[in-house]
Amino acid sequence: MKIIDISQKLHHGTPVWPGDTPYSFQLNWTKEQTGSVNVGQLTMSTHTGTHIDAPYHFDHNGKKVADLPLERFIGPALVVNVSGKTSIGAEDVQHLDLTEISKLLLKTSSWENKSEFPSEITFLQEDLAPYLMQQGVDLIGVDVPSVDPIDSKNLPAHHSIENSHIQILEGIVLDEVEEGIYDLIALPLPLTEADGCPVRAILIDRT
Ligand SMILES: N[C@@H](CC(=O)c1ccccc1NC=O)C(=O)O
Numbered sequence: 001m002k003i004i005d006i007s008q009k010l011h012h013g014t015p016v017w018p019g020d021t022p023y024s025f026q027l028n029w030t031k032e033q034t035g036s037v038n039v040g041q042l043t044m045s046t047h048t049g050t051h052i053d054a055p056y057h058f059d060h061n062g063k064k065v066a067d068l069p070l071e072r073f074i075g076p077a078l079v080v081n082v083s084g085k086t087s088i089g090a091e092d093v094q095h096l097d098l099t100e101i102s103k104l105l106l107k108t109s110s111w112e113n114k115s116e117f118p119s120e121i122t123f124l125q126e127d128l129a130p131y132l133m134q135q136g137v138d139l140i141g142v143d144v145p146s147v148d149p150i151d152s153k154n155l156p157a158h159h160s161i162e163n164s165h166i167q168i169l170e171g172i173v174l175d176e177v178e179e180g181i182y183d184l185i186a187l188p189l190p191l192t193e194a195d196g197c198p199v200r201a202i203l204i205d206r207t
């Protein structure tokens, strides 16, 4: 079985949303102090690196991370190259055969320098999610930190995706991944109060 890791590495320099809490890891206790073990502490924004959004992120009445069904995060996934476009709408995916596919992963290649937070990215149009819902898709993954433009405040794509009962997966790394069908696993921690959660996202190569 070949596993492709499509997760960003988490380290002190991992870029986060401007002004948001950066990732940090520190040892709170050392082996010398405890006499037995090192014990670490993590601090980070819930939208750090490769992560999922819970509807609560943009809707006060929306579900939180632990309320999301796990089926959403595991299943047959199509990776498709949509690079070179400002935005992605239904017409850009109409040619795809989505039978047997429940996760659509969009390779926009619009975040080139991964060591810096991008100022402009390829974003999703409001007509994409309703079309994908019709086709049986329940998760959309993107290789950028947001499905809306970075400066968007009303987040039309986020809301249209939630209204279509589709899960958002952001910040996946698809640079080395070829177009095709894989099995995706991208599970969040069962955080009961959270609006989002970093995930370890992997593709299982069926060939
Ligand atoms: N909605 C964006 C995240 C976002 O907007 C954001 C994330 C962290 C800190 C601030 C944010 N937005 C501030 O206006 C997203 O889900 O990617």
Ligand SMILES: [Zn+2]
Binding pocket: 047, 051, 052, 053, 145, 170, 196
């Ligand atoms: Zn997010």
Ligand SMILES: [Zn+2]
Binding pocket: 053, 145, 146, 147, 158, 168, 170
């Ligand atoms: Zn988001």
